[in-house]
Amino acid sequence: MTNEEFLSKMQDVLQTEEELKLDTVLDDLAEWDSLSVMATMAFLDKDFGVKTTMKDYKNVKTIGDIAQKAGL
Amino acid sequence: MTVSSFNHVKISGVKTVIPENYVDIDDELEFFGNNPKKLERAKKMVGYGRRYLADELTTVTDLAVDAAEKLFEEMSIDKNDIDILIFVNQKPDFREPNDACIAHGRLGLKKSCATLPIVLGCSGYPYGLWLASALMQSGFFKKCLLLAGDVPARATDQKDRKKAQIFSDGASATILEYTSEERLSYFVNGSDGGGWDKLVVPFGGMRLPFDKASFDIEETDENGNKWRANLSLMKGADVFNFTMDVAPKLINEILDVSGWAKDDVDLYAIHQANKQIVENIIAMSKIPEEKTPVDVFSKYANSSTNSVVTVVCDQQKPLKKVVLCAFGVGLSWGAAAVDLSGMYNGGISTYIPPKDRPTREEQIKHWINYFKGEE
Structure with a gap:
């Protein structure tokens, strides 16, 4: 998956209208809440086979950090 | 995982009953910061919709007994033909005796009927079908009544938004019969007791009995959710990961065991934990979307033990090959591949409580008098 595809999928996962970049700060997004964390967990598991826990997201600052977890 | 199959047991009828009271998520804008967009x-993400709540006097046994009485009447079943009664639930009427015995008495079943409970939540219905089928396969019994359900919504503080908008109450009755004709069914069961505390009610058993001080416990988390000692605790993210891990494998294993092709199945009744979870299970197990309802969660929410039954009862068309897949508290999981040809589907009916029910105060007075020997 390219970064562009990842960013477009993340937009859908988070159900946000904001255009996402790798350096987008998650706390700046109104949609970054517990629903989004769950959706992100499912997305990483389903599309990348990467298992994460709620705690993993405490240190996540940007969309790029999530891409890194996905192995991109 | 444990695998088993039977060839002389048929499921001849099923009916679900739900409480009359409900809450629509659209009426709860206050919990979304009064922001309609949120x-x-x-x-859209989780599928929140309508959930049904038993009132403060209605128990899972009230709902299940009502389902059984309605099913007996609709199928013209002689209750004296019931040789086995199994009742699956996780939130019983009393700490003792078990609800199966109470339901046996209320239904007026014969005294030679073997009666036993299964204490399981969301995974319970496939377990109930499995145990009932194993017993019926012997040919010693004519009919089995399987009751299943729970009142997780009644047991949840509606201000605890980790759980309140997810759970719903409901119960069902299912009739299983021995048949001399060949009727195949397959089961896969499993457990991970290491995760026993992922969904837990810590107080009220012998490990941590209630005392006066426990009633004063009231904790609030960083999101404003409240917990008191009589309520359950759920590690949502851990349960979510457990589900993503177990459910897709479970579906593929039950298909393997039954030898059914994915497209041959008429209905995949997946435990409606929430819409997001069911959609992810569909994607990961690669089962046909059009045969796997996700909207039952929006219509009836997650009714725990009865969730997969609600999916079946919500179907309008006759069903043949059905795969049931359920998972939850325990941690525990079970799947069944069953042939429902010719089954009577009694759908989903509403429980109307009797007008003369004793109030809480009257019940307490009764037990005090009972103790004193005045009743």
């Missing part, structure tokens, strides 16, 4: 987003 509410719509949550509906």
Whole structure:
């Protein structure tokens, strides 16, 4: 998956209208809440086979950090 | 995982009963910061919709007994033909005796009927079908009544938004019969007791009995959710990961065991934990979307033990090959591949409580007098 595809999928996962970049700060997004964390967990598991826990997201600052977890 | 199959047991009828009271998520805008956009987003992502709540006097046994009485009447079943009664639930009427015995008495079943409970939540219905089928396969019994359900919504503080908008109450009755004709069914069961505390009610058993001080416990988390000692605790993210891990494998294993092709199945009744979870299970197990309802969660929410039954009862067309897949508290999981040809589907009916029910105060007075020997 390219970064562009990842960013477009993340937009859908988070159900946000904001255009996402790798350096987008998650706390700046109104949609970054517990629903989004769950959706992100499912997305990483389903599309990348990467298992994460709620705690993993405490240190996540940007969309790029999530891409890194996905192995991109 | 444990695998088993039977060839002389048929499921001849099923009926679900739900309480009359319900809450629509659209009426709960206050919990979404009064922001309609936030509410719509949550509906889209998780599927929040309508959930049914038993009132403060209605128990799972009230709902299940009502389902059984209605099913007996609709199928013209002679209750004296019931040789086995199994009742699956996780939130019983009393700490003792078990609800199966109470339901046996209320239904007026014969005294030679073997009666036993299964204490399981969301995974319970496939377990109930499995145990009932194993017993019926012997040919010693004519009919089995399987009751299943729970009142997780009644047991949840509606201000605890980790759980309140997810759970719903409901119960069902299912009739299983021995048949001399060949009728195949397959089961896969499993457990991970290491995860026993992922969904837990810590107080009220012998490990941590209630005392006066426990009633004063009231904790609030960083999101404003409240917990008191009589309520359950759920590690949502851990349960979510457990589900993503177990459910897709479970579906593929039950298909392997039954030898059914994915497209041959008429209905995949997946435990409606929430819409997001069911959609992820569909994607990961690669089962046909059009045969796997996700909207039952929006219509009836997650009714725990009865969730997969609600999916079946919600179907309008006759069913043949059905795969049931359920998972939850325990941690525990079970799947069944069953042939429902010719089954009577009694659908989903509403429980109307009797007008003369004793109030809480009257019940307490009764037990005090009972103790004193005055009743």
